[in-house]
Amino acid sequence: MNEQVEVQSSSLSDRFPEIVLPDTRTGYSGFLVKPENLIAVVRTLREEMGYDYLSSVTGVDYLPENKMEVVYHFYRTTGGGALVLKTQVERENPVVPSLTPLFPGAEFQEREAWDLLGIRFADHPDLRRILTWEGFHGHPLRKDWKEPFFEEEAKPFKSRWPEGHVYRAEDKNPFHDNVQFPAGFDPELWSPETDELLYAGLKRVDKTGDFLTEQVVVNLGPQHPSTHGVFRMVVVLDGETVVDLKPIMGYLHRNHEKIGERNTFLQNMPFTDRLDYVCSMSNNFGYALAVEKLMGIHPPERAEYIRVMMAELTRYLNHIFSIGFLLNDLGAFFTPMLYALEERELILDVFEAVSGSRMMCNYFRFGGVARDIPDEVMQKIRKLVLDRLPRKLDEMDYFITHNEIVRGRCEGVGVLTAERAIALSASGPVLRASGVPYDVRRADPYSIYERFEFNIPVRYNGDIYDRYLLRLDEMRQSLRILQQVLRDIPEGPIMSGKPQYQVRVPAGEAYGRVEGPKGELGFYVVSNGKPNPWRYHVRAPTFINLTSLAEMCRGQKIADVVTVLGSIDIVLGEVDR
Amino acid sequence: MGDENLNSAGYEIPPEMQSQVAITTLDKIYNWSRKNSLWPMMFGLACCAIEMIGTAASRFDFSRFGMEVMRPSPRQADLMIVSGTVTKKMIPQIVRLYNQMPEPRYVIAMGACASGGGPFKEGYTVVAGVDKFIPVDVYIPGCPPTPQALLHGFITLMKKIEKQSLRSVPWYQKTPGEPIPIPILGPDLMDPRKFDQIKQVCGKLAEQGNEPAEGEAAHE
Ligand code: SF4
Numbered sequence: 130m131n132e133q134v135e136v137q138s139s140s141l142s143d144r145f146p147e148i149v150l151p152d153t154r155t156g157y158s159g160f161l162v163k164p165e166n167l168i169a170v171v172r173t174l175r176e177e178m179g180y181d182y183l184s185s186v187t188g189v190d191y192l193p194e195n196k197m198e199v200v201y202h203f204y205r206t207t208g209g210g211a212l213v214l215k216t217q218v219e220r221e222n223p224v225v226p227s228l229t230p231l232f233p234g235a236e237f238q239e240r241e242a243w244d245l246l247g248i249r250f251a252d253h254p255d256l257r258r259i260l261t262w263e264g265f266h267g268h269p270l271r272k273d274w275k276e277p278f279f280e281e282e283a284k285p286f287k288s289r290w291p292e293g294h295v296y297r298a299e300d301k302n303p304f305h306d307n308v309q310f311p312a313g314f315d316p317e318l319w320s321p322e323t324d325e326l327l328y329a330g331l332k333r334v335d336k337t338g339d340f341l342t343e344q345v346v347v348n349l350g351p352q353h354p355s356t357h358g359v360f361r362m363v364v365v366l367d368g369e370t371v372v373d374l375k376p377i378m379g380y381l382h383r384n385h386e387k388i389g390e391r392n393t394f395l396q397n398m399p400f401t402d403r404l405d406y407v408c409s410m411s412n413n414f415g416y417a418l419a420v421e422k423l424m425g426i427h428p429p430e431r432a433e434y435i436r437v438m439m440a441e442l443t444r445y446l447n448h449i450f451s452i453g454f455l456l457n458d459l460g461a462f463f464t465p466m467l468y469a470l471e472e473r474e475l476i477l478d479v480f481e482a483v484s485g486s487r488m489m490c491n492y493f494r495f496g497g498v499a500r501d502i503p504d505e506v507m508q509k510i511r512k513l514v515l516d517r518l519p520r521k522l523d524e525m526d527y528f529i530t531h532n533e534i535v536r537g538r539c540e541g542v543g544v545l546t547a548e549r550a551i552a553l554s555a556s557g558p559v560l561r562a563s564g565v566p567y568d569v570r571r572a573d574p575y576s577i578y579e580r581f582e583f584n585i586p587v588r589y590n591g592d593i594y595d596r597y598l599l600r601l602d603e604m605r606q607s608l609r610i611l612q613q614v615l616r617d618i619p620e621g622p623i624m625s626g627k628p629q630y631q632v633r634v635p636a637g638e639a640y641g642r643v644e645g646p647k648g649e650l651g652f653y654v655v656s657n658g659k660p661n662p663w664r665y666h667v668r669a670p671t672f673i674n675l676t677s678l679a680e681m682c683r684g685q686k687i688a689d690v691v692t693v694l695g696s697i698d699i700v701l702g703e704v705d706r
Numbered sequence: 707m708g709d710e711n712l713n714s715a716g717y718e719i720p721p722e723m724q725s726q727v728a729i730t731t732l733d734k735i736y737n738w739s740r741k742n743s744l745w746p747m748m749f750g751l752a753c754c755a756i757e758m759i760g761t762a763a764s765r766f767d768f769s770r771f772g773m774e775v776m777r778p779s780p781r782q783a784d785l786m787i788v789s790g791t792v793t794k795k796m797i798p799q800i801v802r803l804y805n806q807m808p809e810p811r812y813v814i815a816m817g818a819c820a821s822g823g824g825p826f827k828e829g830y831t832v833v834a835g836v837d838k839f840i841p842v843d844v845y846i847p848g849c850p851p852t853p854q855a856l857l858h859g860f861i862t863l864m865k866k867i868e869k870q871s872l873r874s875v876p877w878y879q880k881t882p883g884e885p886i887p888i889p890i891l892g893p894d895l896m897d898p899r900k901f902d903q904i905k906q907v908c909g910k911l912a913e914q915g916n917e918p919a920e921g922e923a924a925h926e
Contacts, residue, residue, distance in 0.1 A: 299834070
């Protein structure tokens, strides 16, 4: 890794002496570049150095230095480590050029940075708020912005610990509720933002034909049985054909990052469970990796094996669940889902036995896992992995794969080409079903994945059907890994060092990423040596995968929008955070 | 299913007819039929919704309680299970859905979030409990509540329904209930019922000439 960084640095600084400077702060890596040179440098990165994949864009508010920093993580789709680029601007009215012309996948992430941090991206095609609403007061992730129930900068709050005097947050707020308004504000004079503007911008009148046809704007969601939660799409229709589509999110924005920056490092672990609430174990994994990178520790052997085991069980669980949902969206209401949920229950039993909770496992710790796996549970896992799960997988395959209706509705629908998938920063099954063999487990191996034999399945048509088939393939590979884990898992400790409530995290930054079931899940953590992270950002795979939704849906029928969405496999807890 | 519950005491039914005939009161039969055919609205908000789906599936199977008909439309539902975190952006829609449900209607707050904000209470866009806006009949603790807990919540609600009387239920009163005013998204969430209070507090803040409530952003 260090070697690589040097190679990068020499070539980057060769190309841009004085413009690209290595980031020399202790614990930091990557390069600093001035905003005015950003576009030129990124173009070179993409076109000459092969960094064709923009994984994460986020901002950090360095209040003490009065700087706003935008952090970019680039990768090569052929594999390898990250190239981290940073650009700093003043905190007051920060403006950074938008990367959307080069990497359209930056669209949502830049909107998020504008919404939460108030960083303006020049030339962004649609710089509106994304997680909060237009008109919301302030930019919440700025360090000097305080929420209505603000108590203290960092946990544990003195009122609660060690003495433990609890009060209701409502009692301290002048409105006795979780709200705050600017001084002198008069609610009667407020004219709320309506959707008229959004609709007006979308609607076009087609005058080309003999008839004057008008396009219709249809709203799907946020309460809609097929949007997998509280997701909303505004669809422009010409007859039944989708002309354009705008996803609208934020209906489940739970302020994960703001709360995360008040929490101590360990306190964030249970919150990660609630990101992608179908796969809590994978979320734990990503966060643990990021913080362990900062702390410079490694879990013992047995813990590594347990981690991989849990991650792969989660992948199986997630994929079978998402296939069930996809069939739901196709109209096979609930019956396939019942088959999927049956297997899910069995895996959840395992999770409950090891962690104490079915869904919100909170099982990983920095430097290990929380509890060892008892023998009986191991037996159970063995039975599942060696016998039941492969059988059930074949059963699903048998019933669904060659079904006439499934093929008719899925083949050739919702196509995403390989180039577009990369450009739009898609990841996970969406990317691999479009023919890009990119899987973090192989491309940038973490934990002990190098030891296992498994393939990275790829499919090439990029349609719904391929995404479905790819999930089946991946489940087979997961089972293969699981079999090897069960064969090789050693006895031994499950934690390095003593379990602690308060971990010491040296100052610096780290980006931990794992191949979650839904795509590349990354955690960007900045520590300043205090017990709480200074910045805690989640690169949520499904949030970014949604960038390609409009592209997949254009030209399709309205009924297919629902299936396309199902094939991306979103979870709103992660999209909105 | 309890014929015993259905039968009113004091009427002797000949033994040969006991499983075919019941003598009961209007209230009892009305409540008995309602409580055994609750139709929940198909409406999931967050993580808790996944457990709700789990409860609907084969292992826990809430169709045993006559409620497998999940309705996507509020017009056809009589039970709203608020399963997850209620955010400020979503609450106008939830209130609207609630207003669209015909009476009799019930609300279950499933999980810590819906009951009181849960782990995300301190967040800036989280409504600390759906009961700030709509009346809740049953609260279920847990994060997420296990399917067993949810089933227990259903049974509790059934018990509540059992105790209602035609004479006093609000939906047969002379004056129909008012719909709940829909909250508005302003600089923050505004409850139309609290406009006066907001105006008052904000006015006071302006008079004091200092920063607004509890440290506000200095920007914009
Ligand atoms: S109570 Fe817990 S599980 Fe339920 S929505 Fe809230 S965070 Fe999710």
